[in-house]
Amino acid sequence: MSKVFSCSEVCLSMQVFCIVLLNLIKVESAFRMLLSRLTIQMKIKPRCCSTNARREGPVHLSVNGREFQRDTWSNVSSKILSHLGKKLHLQKYHPLSLIKQRIVNLFYKRFVGRTGNPIFSVYDDLEPIVSIKQNFDSLLIPPYHQSRKKSDCYYINCDYLLRAHTTAHQSELIGMGLNNFLVIGDVYRRDEIDSTHYPVFHQVDAVRLCGKHEVFRSIENGDKMAVFENEGERTAQKQEAHTLEASKIMEDELKSTLIVLAQDLFGQEVKYRWVDAYFPFTHPSWELEVHHQDKWMELLGCGIMEQRILQNAGAQDRIGWALGLGLERLAMCLYDIPDIRLFWSTDSGFLSQFENRDPHDCIKYKPVSIYPQCINDISFWLPNDGDYTSNDFYDLVREIGGDIVEQISLVDKYFHPKKQHTSHCYRIVYRHMEKTLTQEEVNTIHKQIEKAVALKFNVSIR
Numbered sequence: 001m002s003k004v005f006s007c008s009e010v011c012l013s014m015q016v017f018c019i020v021l022l023n024l025i026k027v028e029s030a031f032r033m034l035l036s037r038l039t040i041q042m043k044i045k046p047r048c049c050s051t052n053a054r055r056e057g058p059v060h061l062s063v064n065g066r067e068f069q070r071d072t073w074s075n076v077s078s079k080i081l082s083h084l085g086k087k088l089h090l091q092k093y094h095p096l097s098l099i100k101q102r103i104v105n106l107f108y109k110r111f112v113g114r115t116g117n118p119i120f121s122v123y124d125d126l127e128p129i130v131s132i133k134q135n136f137d138s139l140l141i142p143p144y145h146q147s148r149k150k151s152d153c154y155y156i157n158c159d160y161l162l163r164a165h166t167t168a169h170q171s172e173l174i175g176m177g178l179n180n181f182l183v184i185g186d187v188y189r190r191d192e193i194d195s196t197h198y199p200v201f202h203q204v205d206a207v208r209l210c211g212k213h214e215v216f217r218s219i220e221n222g223d224k225m226a227v228f229e230n231e232g233e234r235t236a237q238k239q240e241a242h243t244l245e246a247s248k249i250m251e252d253e254l255k256s257t258l259i260v261l262a263q264d265l266f267g268q269e270v271k272y273r274w275v276d277a278y279f280p281f282t283h284p285s286w287e288l289e290v291h292h293q294d295k296w297m298e299l300l301g302c303g304i305m306e307q308r309i310l311q312n313a314g315a316q317d318r319i320g321w322a323l324g325l326g327l328e329r330l331a332m333c334l335y336d337i338p339d340i341r342l343f344w345s346t347d348s349g350f351l352s353q354f355e356n357r358d359p360h361d362c363i364k365y366k367p368v369s370i371y372p373q374c375i376n377d378i379s380f381w382l383p384n385d386g387d388y389t390s391n392d393f394y395d396l397v398r399e400i401g402g403d404i405v406e407q408i409s410l411v412d413k414y415f416h417p418k419k420q421h422t423s424h425c426y427r428i429v430y431r432h433m434e435k436t437l438t439q440e441e442v443n444t445i446h447k448q449i450e451k452a453v454a455l456k457f458n459v460s461i462r
Contacts (some may be wrong), residue, residue: 011078028375042383061346063129063156073158075150077398080162080188081433083200088343090124093355095331095363100124100184100321102359103204103325106264110257111208120206123173124184129156130163138171139281140306140312151389152201154188162188167324174313179209184327190391193408195339199398202327208253209310209320215246228318230457236276239283241307246319250304251284254321258288262299265334266290272299281306282322292333300325337365339433341403347434348431371432373406374442379425379462380453396456397428398450406431423462 063076063086063256089096106303108118138146146152147164149155154162161170166183173181183205191197216222227246238247255274262272271291279285284302289296302323310318328340335354337343340352342365350365382388390410397405405428412425428449430442450461 011360013203037373048075060170061156062125066129068160073150073155073283076154076156076162076188076353077395079402080154080199082349083188083344084128084162085184086344087125089186089202089327093357094343095335095337095354098354098359098363099327099334099356100202100204103261103267104182104184105359106261107182107206108261108404109326114209114216117124120180120182120208121178121184122184123169124182126166126169126183128163128183128186128188130168131160132158132171135161135165135168136161138309139167142310143282145280146226151391154190154339164388165324166203166409167322169204170207170281170322171313174209174315176209178207178319180207182216183407190395193391193394193398195243195341195407196329197345198328198333198340199395201340204327204431205322205324207305207320207322209305209315209318210250211318215249215319219249233284237284239307240305242304242319247284247304251317252389254302254304254387255286256322258300258302262288263288265330277301277303279303281309297333299330321369335363335365338367339406341406344403345433371436374426374430374437374439375423376430376442376446377411377427378446378450378453379412379423380457380459380462382422382424382435383457383459384421390426392457393424393426393453396452400452401428401430401445404430404432404437425462 050183050300059070061074061076065083068074088094091097091098104120104122107120111118111119135153136145141147154165156162156252165187166185173183185202191199196322207378212227213223213227215227216225219225225245226243228241229243232242234238239242258275259272262270266294273289273296275289277285277286277287279301282305285301285303287301288299290299291297300323302321305320305322307316310316310320328343331337331343332340345351353365394408394446397408407427407429409427410424411421411427413422414425415421416423428446430437430445443444454460456460
């Protein structure tokens with residue numbers, strides 16, 4: 001005989017059922033949210049080297065005699081690869097070589113050991129192909145930092161790229177036991193195109209590490225002072241691992257060195273100022289600006305090295321400072337060179353002006369001749385996939401036009417409300433460094449660019 005439930009029992013059962021159902025819904029909702037977050041992270045993750053990441057086209061990429069597997073992160077062009085091995089900073093009497101030697105000489109003179117020999121070593125011919133770990137991870141650059149994006153770097157694949165800064169070699173050199181060194185070399189970044197920007201330029205990085213004895217060598221009773229502290233506090237003046245005294249002593253040595261460098265380059269009466277800055281690999285950090293030709297110009301960036309970098313490299317008992325500066329910017333200012341493309345010129349009229357010159361000579365570039373510009377515009381509707389950046393277009397133009405492209409500027413943006421499409425108009429300035437271009441020659445190159453844009457980005461030229 002079947003049991004008859006009372007109304008109260010039925011109501012109680014329904015309440016229990018609703019509670020269980022509500023909990024299941026909450027669990028499902030939480031699971032969906034977690035899955036959604038994981039999916040988003042996978043989509044924006046800065047690198048992914050699964051086999052599914054392989055791209056269409058040639059499977060392998062040959063760079064500097066090494067073979068690499070291509071994938072969806074591979075974006076380095078043959079035009080950029082053609083600059084590998086040029087090593088302008090090592091070419092005798094090249095203006096970049098003169099600037100480099102001037103900086104090296106100052107460090108050699110300023111930092112000497114007990115025997116009178118320089119304590120700084122120079123590394124100016126290191127492999128420009130570096131790993132993601134070298135270029136980013138070892139320097140504590142966050143996983144989703146702007147500098148990691150494909151639009152900013154030249155990736156060989158998801159594991160390797162052409163170094164974006166010479167700072168990429170810091171950790172490995174520190175790990176080798178080096179305390180004082182300069183790294184000089186070519187670096188590669190996707191950037192705008194004008195007279196002061198080029199996708200390949202040259203940097204100098206300096207690193208100096210000191211142990212307790214060296215930090216407090218000039219301080220009375222310095223042996224009783226400490227470089228590190230436990231459970232310290234990070235402030236604007238120091239890191240949590242450092243004592244304020246040690247941080248300030250290192251800051252003073254760094255800034256006094258760089259003031260001497262600025263005076264050596266721009267004269268004893270040069271005006272300078274320090275600007276607080278942020279870099280992932282130093283704290284506190286500063287930029288040094290000098291007053292040149294009636295305006296303030298950033299000369300370099302510097303700071304006290306993040307102690308985590310030193311710990312990871314096996315130098316946990318030392319404190320250090322580091323700096324980085326660009327050679328092209330310095331050479332353009334000191335030698336009055338108007339266009340960054342000139343550094344890549346093989347024209348004897350340019351190079352002969354620096355031949356047999358001392359690094360400390362006052363040299364002012366004299367234009368061999370000035371050739372007229374040719375200007376053409378190009379407009380197209382942007383692709384709908386959302387992955388397009390202006391740097392993609394700039395790279396394509398460089399690939400086809402090479403160094404006769406003097407400048408590219410985005411002169412107009414238009415959004416069509418009905419079509420829901422965006423259009424860009426770019427102005428391309430053509431000028432050859434060594435001859436006059438005819439409009440017919442420019443039009444031929446411009447047509448090639450239009451065809452390549454339509455084909456590569458699947459867009460409609462307006």
